[in-house]
Amino acid sequence: MxxxxxxxxxxxxxxxxxxxxxxxxxxxxxxxxxxxxxxxxxxxxxxxxxxxxxxxxxxxxxxxxxxxxTSFIGAFQAVPFHLYMRNSLIIATGVTAFVLVFASLAGYTFGRMEFRGKRPLFLLLISISYFPGATFIVGLFKLLTGNVTVLGVSSPNLFNSPAAVGLPLTALSLPFAILLLTTFYSQIPDGLEDAARVTGTTRIGALYRIIAPLSAPGFVTAGILTFITAYNEFFFSQLMTTGSPQNWSPIVWGLLRYQTEVSVRYDLMAAASLIGVVPVALIVLLAQRKIVSGLTSGSIKG
Amino acid sequence: MTHLKLDGVTKRYSDVVAVDDMNLDIKDGEFISLIGPSGCGKSTTLETVSGLTKPTSGLIEIAGTDVTNKPPKDRDIAMVFQNIALFPHMTVRENLTFGLRLKNYKHSEIDKRVDQAADILQINGMLDRMPDELSGGQRQRVAIGRAIVMDPEVFLMDEPLANLDAKLRVHMRTELQRLQQELDVTTVYVTHDQAEAMTMSDRIAIINDGQLQQFAPPLECYNEPANLFVAGFVGSPSMRFINGQINGGSFVAPDLDMDIDIPPSVGANDGDDVVLGVRPEDVYLDSHRTTATATDVITMEVDVVQPMGDELVVYLRPEGADVAFETDLDEGDQTDTQTDQLLMTVEPTVDIETGETVDIALDRAQIHLFDNATGDALVHGLEPRVEQVSN
Structure with a gap:
């Protein structure tokens, strides 16, 4: 083809x-x-x-x-929707970056190394993703608002900060990304990594220069899924932010602002929703080539 | 001058000793092969030199520097792998320059080296292609090129030709030989193919069960094997062994009408259990005797005849004995000494048939004796018989 x-x-x-x-x-x-x-x-x-x-x-x-x-313009006049979008984009980008870095390292370890307790550790990690986010809500709120003290050290107060939303999201997105990358990384022949290391890189260098590029479909898929999850997120941000754009509230908070006590501007809400989809659509469009080419070419032969 | 030195290198996995106290002194520009049956530790030995595996104990020196604890990238080595291992997402040029770019060489220097390597290996026309667009031989050449451009102190090659088909393998063997002569870089070559090792190497290191058996030039390993293992491993078809005892100054095999007098200079005592080894080309039909140093005639029965074209390989067994059918198929399993069976090569014109009884003689000058208990060689070639000397 x-x-x-x-x-x-x-x-x-x-x-x-x-x-x-x-x-x-x-x-x-x-x-x-x-x-x-x-x-x-x-x-x-x-x-x-x-x-x-x-x-x-x-x-x-x-x-x-x-x-x-005109609702496409009115949507921005009624609510500073661009600020909500900015917040969502920053949080989603940050979460995606952290998830990809950590999931790569963990995927490398689980996929390419042998060590004692590997299987139980892996299963424990995956089982985290079985819990619905709501399970953690009380504990997380206390933890991230500075209400937990361990040995005299108080947890940081992250209320109304991007980290308050980003941290739990990163933690919850990691297991699946690790599962995905473990599978992909384990399929890269050992010889390629050995060759890279002998020719001049460290293990981590080989991971980002050889193993991750060759696992591009998995890498990109993990990235996109994480990005979409974080971009659409409402559950934690509703808990951890006040809803104003200055306090790092994301898109869904913004959409809710079209609803006032007297009326709901469905036309503006619909326009804003469509605008909000654009970044994700663009990213998927840019990445689709990698995903599809990776799926069809089976490019990891030595 | 010693250029690559392994000093007491040992690699122990939880319950297996893969490499056991390996000592090798390799000179600058020397081509040496590590050879042995699969699982003998030859690849592990190479990996400890490359740094991909850390030895449990011991010391590795390259060009006078202790590299035992250095990562592979800082050892000034280049390696060619059995599975070729070109980076599939890079063009040939990117593959060649991968290491140089990581070491921040100047563009002009990189281009110069790539051009040189491409000239030597004749891959100029394919620099912008992807690895999967190349044939097996071309890929192997690129892999060698990736090693050459690094201009390393030591080349490490882990069965680089094993994945090629037979014809290409012989061709690439010649190319590698020519290349090594041209570049004059110290090379450690791992192979299980003794023909490769014999033809290419300055010296070969024969390894079994993680232990070095002999480290010597190819012909020395062939003519003066240090022990039973080396004797059985080097040469094809391989040396055959006959278990026997020293009795009254002679070698006596119980099931075989064989009585070979052993000169006292060998130092064997009466009652010693010894193994006699002889290569197929040193066994003669008595009627076609070509040497003056032959033993007395031994009568054996022809078991199997294998025409090879330039010669016939004849499997012999003691007269009337029912010997299990053993051939030379699996070179990896020659650690067992096969007894009471002899191999003989004869001219293809000789008329010889299965079941026939033949009179044969061995060339005394080419007989090897080994201590049955330790496997160590006692003597290579017996002196002419005393009565012949006195004549």
């Missing part, structure tokens, strides 16, 4: 030759269409809402009720 073929070409490069029966063909396209419809309809409906006139959003259907595209 040519390397420049688009994502859609690759995804739909199903071999429907002349022999396949019409039934198979119709079922295939029918199912594909249905899945697309289900996943894309919410976006379509958001767009219709955003384009509706302010007072008529409740009657918007497959077409907008009235027509008022």
């Amino acid at each position: 040519a390397p420049d073929s688009s994502l859609s070409d690759r995804l739909f490069a199903v071999d429907l030759d002349d022999d396949s029966s019409p039934l198979f063909r119709y079922t295939f396209y029918g199912t594909t269409l249905l899945i697309l419809l289900i996943s894309l309809f919410p976006f379509y409906y958001l767009l219709m809402l955003a384009l509706s006139s302010p007072g008529e959003t409740t009657s918007a259907g497959l077409l907008p009720a009235g027509f008022d595209p």
